[in-house]
Structure formats: C-alpha cells, structure tokens
Amino acid sequence: MKVDWKGLAQGMYNSIAGEKWIKELAGYRMDTFCGPCEHNSRNAKSSGRYQSIRPDDHCILCGCNLEWKTHQLSSSCPDSRWQAAVTKQEAAAITAIMDKKDAE
Ligand code: SF4
Numbered sequence: 001m002k003v004d005w006k007g008l009a010q011g012m013y014n015s016i017a018g019e020k021w022i023k024e025l026a027g028y029r030m031d032t033f034c035g036p037c038e039h040n041s042r043n044a045k046s047s048g049r050y051q052s053i054r055p056d057d058h059c060i061l062c063g064c065n066l067e068w069k070t071h072q073l074s075s076s077c078p079d080s081r082w083q084a085a086v087t088k089q090e091a092a093a094i095t096a097i098m099d100k101k102d103a104e
Pocket of ligand 1: 033034035037038039040058059060061062076077078079080081082
C-alpha cells in the first residue's frame with residue numbers, strides 16, 4: 001500500500017483553506033462515493049470485515065484519510081469509482097497560484 005503523503009498534505013491544506021469549488025468537489029466525492037462505500041473504514045468496521053486502531057475514516061484499499069483524499073485534486077479512487085480532477089502537475093500549479101493569491 002503506497003500512500004501519496006505529498007498529495008495528502010495538499011488535500012489537508014485544501015480541506016482547511018481550499019477554495020469553495022474544491023470543498024464542493026470533495027463533498028461530492030464523499031457524499032456520492034466514499035461515504036457509502038464498503039471500502040470506507042467506518043463501513044468496513046461496522047460490518048465486522050475490518051479492524052484497525054486508526055481512528056480516522058480512511059480507504060482500506062489505499063490507506064488514505066478520506067477527508068484529505070477527497071480534497072486532493074490529483075487523487076483518484078483505487079477502485080475507479082471517481083477520477084482525478086487534474087494531474088499532479090496541474091494540482092501543484094493551482095496550489096502555487098492560490099498561495100501567491102493568498103500572499104497578496
Ligand atoms: S477512494 Fe474509492 S474505494 Fe476508497 S473509500 Fe472512496 S470510493 Fe471507496
């Protein structure tokens with residue numbers, strides 16, 4: 001299981017300080033796909049199929065925290081249920097533009 005820590009850091013940033021459209025995209029991903037998914041650790045624990053000491057809701061296929069993963073623009077579902085909004089390079093460029101805008 002390979003976790004994209006750099007991408008998740010971007011998702012964590014976006015979940016706190018991201019633009020409204022990013023939060024809306026994350027909400028759509030969570031409400032439509034990850035929330036009801038059987039691979040969501042919360043659902044898997046409830047059904048007795050999965051055990052973990054991790055307290056956060058995470059994807060049991062990729063290990064990513066779902067709050068951060070859904071806010072990461074270049075992230076995608078490991079089970080092909082939803083796709084990346086942009087490439088990793090585009091996500092980095094968008095973040096740089098937002099950082100510059102925030103600094104002005
Ligand atoms: S990322 Fe995909 S597989 Fe993982 S919890 Fe979300 S919808 Fe399910």
